Amino acid sequence: MNHWLAIGGMMLLTVLIRASFLVFGQRLAFPDWLNRALHYVPAAVLSALVVPMALAPAGTVDISLHNAYLPGIIVAALVAWKSGKTLLAIVISFVVYGVWRWGLGL
């Protein structure tokens, strides 16, 4: 197989999907319901990325003291929710995660 041909095709498809709306959708006027629907994309996508990482970091559900992802991510979410400060939430969650994972000897 020609690897460069394979990569060229992958590149073309990837960039066209990413450019779909940003480059070619300039003149598109979305109907109102679609505009409102797009507001929920970040909440839906980010939750769908985070929740499986917290509950099943290795693929199978792990709700135990050995799973440092769970307390770490809960703390990140709670601090951000309460304070609205993203960076603060991330830093505190790193500490919780690090201590839980390497400090407690669980």
Place this chain on the structure above:
Amino acid sequence: MTHALKRRTLLLEGARDTVPMLVGAAPFGVIFGTLAIAAGLSPATALGMSVLVFAGSSQFIGVSLIGAGTALPVLWLTTFVVNLRHALYSATLLPYARDWPLRWRWPLAFWLTDETFAVVEHRFRTKGTDGGQWYWLASSLAMYGNWLFWTMVGVSLGQSLPGLANLGLDFAMGATFAAIVAPQLKRRPALGAALAASAVAMLARGLPYKLDLMLAAVVGVATGLLLEQWHKGKEQTA
């Protein structure tokens, strides 16, 4: 503030806000590099894939398909399916970027990843888009440079480091996503969207080609929209 100074601030902020994502992506860059060599790619094609495709998940799947000698149409169809979620990101960011010239929209589209989408969308929603293309550019370039660097490290190692995947560095990405998403959930429909998407993501997490993520996104967005309609209906009848 002068124009140049403001631009520098925006670039710095875009890069700074992306730092946790860089940490999270690093091990995957190394693993990709080693996998690509193991799958029979030359160092030049392995690095070339990171330079030209720049999409972690499809690169992983791509090299394993190439290694298995899969026919090109199958490889390309798989790439298409794995990357479909980026069309959602592209549509979500369009309202902010609609009036920017093409010389901005093309490169920013090329560099659009899950991570940069999360960081940039958050910024624009909370702080507006003033000078936003510089912020977005910095986030993109940081992700790109980071990915190329760690791919190169993986390629030159040529064999996987035991335990690299289990170091837990991906937590940095998860924590950032969580911190970005949590404050959005104060509105009932957004909370519903997140809960529905999470449930689908948990149930569908065995699905190949990132279809779990796409399915979760669609169900989540539909739930949010329905709850919004329902709330409005209640207000009108009340």
